[in-house]
Amino acid sequence: EVQLVESGGxxxxxxxSLRLSCAASGFTxxxxxxxxxxxxxxxxxxxxxxxxxxxxxxxxxxSVKGRLTISRDNAKNTLxxxxxxxxxxDTAVYYCTRGTGDLDYWGQGTLVTVSS
Amino acid sequence: SYVLTQPPSxxxxxxxxxxITCGGNNIGxxxxxxxxxxxxxxxxxxxxxxxxxxxxxxxxxxxxNSGNTATLTxxxxxxxxxxDYYCQVxxxxxxxxxxxxxxxxxxx
Numbered sequence: 001e002v003q004l005v006e007s008g009g010x011x012x013x014x015x016x017s018l019r020l021s022c023a024a025s026g027f028t029x030x031x032x033x034x035x036x037x038x039x040x041x042x043x044x045x046x047x048x049x050x051x052x053x054x055x056x057x058x059x060x061x062x063s064v065k066g067r068l069t070i071s072r073d074n075a076k077n078t079l080x081x082x083x084x085x086x087x088x089x090d091t092a093v094y095y096c097t098r099g100t101g102d103l104d105y106w107g108q109g110t111l112v113t114v115s116s
Numbered sequence: 117s118y119v120l121t122q123p124p125s126x127x128x129x130x131x132x133x134x135x136i137t138c139g140g141n142n143i144g145x146x147x148x149x150x151x152x153x154x155x156x157x158x159x160x161x162x163x164x165x166x167x168x169x170x171x172x173x174x175x176x177x178x179x180x181n182s183g184n185t186a187t188l189t190x191x192x193x194x195x196x197x198x199x200d201y202y203c204q205v206x207x208x209x210x211x212x213x214x215x216x217x218x219x220x221x222x223x224x
Binding site: 035037044045046047050059095099100101102103104106107108109 | 147149151153157158159160161164165170200202204206210211212213214215216217218
């Protein structure tokens with residue numbers, strides 16, 4: 001059974017940092033592109049970042065470029081999102097998901113709240 | 117970046133047919149995927165590649181895509197179908213997914 005389990009969310013002050021993790025199981029993690037998608041309270045889904053299967057290529061939404069860094073450890077079957085210089089507008093549930101084309105499996109999400 | 121436009125809300129009576137549209141420039145040339153999201157839950161894929169249905173998704177859910185509009189159709193709507201629905205395509209220019217703004221389906 002495919003499982004994606006996010007962790008690492010919490011309350012952080014503006015300008016602070018946080019590292020999210022997404023533990024994958026039930027599939028060959030190293031064969032899939034992975035993504036972070038976020039959803040601000042009461043708002044829609046917004047793609048944040050993606051990484052290719054071997055970690056050599058990454059892309060970011062303009063709103064997070066230079067502040068968020070996606071990475072992966074295929075030996076540990078884990079996806080990461082390093083979040084620096086956080087802003088109140090980064091407050092959202094962050095989901096990890098996989099795919100190229102459609103996104104067939106999603107984690108349950110982890111809540112990041114940026115507030116003083 | 118490619119833009120997808122969805123109506124904010126659609127209302128339908130139980131047992132009737134709901135149609136949720138997703139507009140985009142020549143979207144008919146792209147593959148469209150649809151997700152259902154209920155409150156407090158993660159999105160669930162309900163249609164992929166325009167009209168394919170994942171296992172476990174009722175046959176009442178179907179999709180079509182032509183010209184500048186893709187459509188998710190839900191037949192014989194039930195109360196349990198009440199949710200937010202998002203369309204998504206792959207932005208081939210920038211190599212990442214793009215989502216529509218979402219449509220809230222209300223079952224009257």
